[in-house]
Amino acid sequence: MTPYASRVLDLVDRIPRGRVMSYGDVAELMGEGSARGVGSVMARYGAETCWHRVLMSDGSLPPGHEREATALLKRERVPMRGTRVDMPAARWDGRGA
DNA sequence: AAGCTGACTCGCT
């Protein structure tokens, strides 16, 4: 576990139920790193947090976890458009945590 | 220290 990974997981933990953020959004709100960096952290430590609330900027789900993510997201009433999340509606901007 | 890899993104075809 690296310090950077801790900060990423810390922010992901604050994403409200029913909302989502893209990898790039997480990096931007954190003010450090980039989408790839966040993706690496999720790949290694995602199991310890609400990994399903972090996905691609176009709303598509994390590769290899489409089925499970869809189930969890629907359970949280996250707005979806087919197989993808409706980003304009579900995206969390970090305000009102 | 240099090189490779990958749960990323964006612009162009």
Next chain:
DNA sequence: GAGCGAGCCAGCT
């Protein structure tokens, strides 16, 4: 709308 190339950056060899 799908495919491709280039830029991105943390972690591991």
